[in-house]
Amino acid sequence: MTRNPVIAIFDVGKTNKKLFLFDEQYKIVFERTARFTETTDEDGDPCENLESLRLSVFDSLREVFKRKDIEVKAINFSTYGASLVYIDEDGRPLTPLYNYLKTYPGPLKQQFYQKYGGEAAFSAQTASPVLGSLNSGMQLYRLKHERPELCKDVKYALHLPQYMSYLLAGVPCSDITSIGCHTNLWDFQQNDYHPWVKQEGLLDKMAPLVASNEVMPAVFPGNNYSIGTGLHDSSAALIPYLVNFHEPFVLISTGTWCISMNPFNHTPLTEAELAQDCLCYMTFQRKPVKASRLFAGYEHELQVKRIAEHFNQNTMRYRSVDFDAGIIATLRHRKPVAKGTGITAFGNRDLATFSTDVEAYHQLMLDIADEQYKSTQLVLKGTRVKRIFVDGGFSKNVIYMNLLAAMFPETEVFAASMAQATAMGAALAVHSSWNRKALPNDLIELKYYALAHNAAI
Incomplete structure (x- = not known):
């Protein structure tokens, strides 16, 4: 055999x-x-x-x-x-x-x-x-x-x-x-x-x-x-992208934390950036990666429970809510709400002011996307990034992805999916020592999100 x-x-x-x-x-x-x-x-x-x-x-x-x-x-x-x-x-x-x-x-x-x-x-x-x-x-x-x-x-x-x-x-x-x-x-x-x-x-x-x-x-x-x-897991997860893409990009790795990583930003961290939860990772090639963090996955989990309880719905329902540009356009005309101590402003919003749970969920995703935009901008400054890749849980959320595409109109936004990025990164790091074949160019599956012009964002 x-x-x-x-x-x-x-x-x-x-x-x-x-x-x-x-x-x-x-x-x-x-x-x-x-x-x-x-x-x-x-x-x-x-x-x-x-x-x-x-x-x-x-x-x-x-x-x-x-x-x-x-x-x-x-x-x-x-x-x-x-x-x-x-x-x-x-x-x-x-x-x-x-x-x-x-x-x-x-x-x-x-x-x-x-x-x-x-x-x-x-x-x-x-x-x-x-x-x-x-x-x-x-x-x-x-x-x-x-x-x-x-x-x-x-x-x-x-x-x-x-x-x-x-x-x-x-x-x-x-x-x-x-x-x-x-x-x-x-x-x-x-x-x-x-x-x-x-x-x-x-x-x-x-x-x-x-x-x-x-x-x-x-x-x-x-x-x-x-x-x-052996490798640190966050750095390992970046390797498949560094291997497959050579034009400047930002990876937003989403989960409990949403971490925006820019391997093409080598400027030293400022006091202001550090105060806003920026830090540096190091690539396996010994180059600094400027990164920013947002506790958005945790916020999403917390607020989805609140929405479901208020509207008497099952939380599973919000795993596949379709994007409605009309709802977003309406929500953009609402009176702003102060953020308070939470990750987003949504924790301060009165759920009784929303006509449906879908409208409330769109507001939650809009509030998260607004904070994600600010967080990602911290690592984008001064670099010529033309692509943003989103992997992890939010890459499957069409509302989040459409909102990001609209907020970054000069940048191509992709939902990326691959099996076990962290483990694959650790394998790719030592590719030449065990693998006789060339690196495959189809490791990452991409879905492009075009700017929804009628979203009025």
Whole structure:
């Protein structure tokens, strides 16, 4: 029997842990999803069960290697960022995998920023808004100051994708997509670790930086295959677009957060942009990606429930509401409502003023699109972007897509769809090390949204 060459990708999210096998055409030939019960750290805060994750990787691979129809040529990883695994000389984790949502001590945070130039200047240097534990470098700083004896035993602080790579390759390494993502570790102006890392005596605890397309031989038993270094999931999701499109574009990746990423905007972040939740990611090619964030998916979920309850409808109804340009034109003439403390103005709107639930839903999408326009404009400034790609949940929402097309009349707006962009990005990053075939040019399916002139937007 001829064995089909594949790459195995472990795609680890906060909720779902997935394993995919891609063939040389980047078609998924195997998929498995697992969920683990969270454990707690020494403070009783919830955190990832690192041991369950480790065992799951080994068990899954043993099963895959038994198959006679495939041959695993490479393995790579894409995981959520901002979480560090502290390993000792023997590669054993010394602490739990602390949750990036863990509350950060106020006095320690104040001490750090006072010592290293103040929040505004420091954030500009590191392209990292002040996010507490979500700045993973702050977790390492906390370990050093709160548990100095344990910190001495740390050989390396590895981000989660690189820890998973270490499990199979036995080679500790750092990757720029993890180090360069709102960690407080990387100085974007100097293109190197920020001086504080060395001043705190922590530079030696950062494993050597390895290029994202490099692979290493495996130490885990099996056939002859290579191990990638692992990637931060947001950077991995951008790779299929960077591979397929070379003219400047912006990707709006939609989900709970709607993140606008511009890989063609290399201007330094300003204080004003940082204050509006802008940050920088780093591509696998070591180039900064200016990004802005909007909590729009969460807002949509919240307000859809409110609409459904008021009009006595099922929330499922709003998954496929047709776009009505006439309703939008009417809504545009309504008296503006102040935004208040919410993501959009919709939370302050009186639902009794809408004649139908469909009209109310159009207003919600209009309010979301208005905020999305402002958020995306933050990363568009000063660049010649001609295309906007939208992927994720909102790419299937025809009201959202038509509104965006109208709000960006000089730009082509596309709904993009592809199977498992994050996992595919991790596979594409190491393409040349496992795949004998040329990169396919049909990875992404696009649907163009023309400007609806009669929408009066």
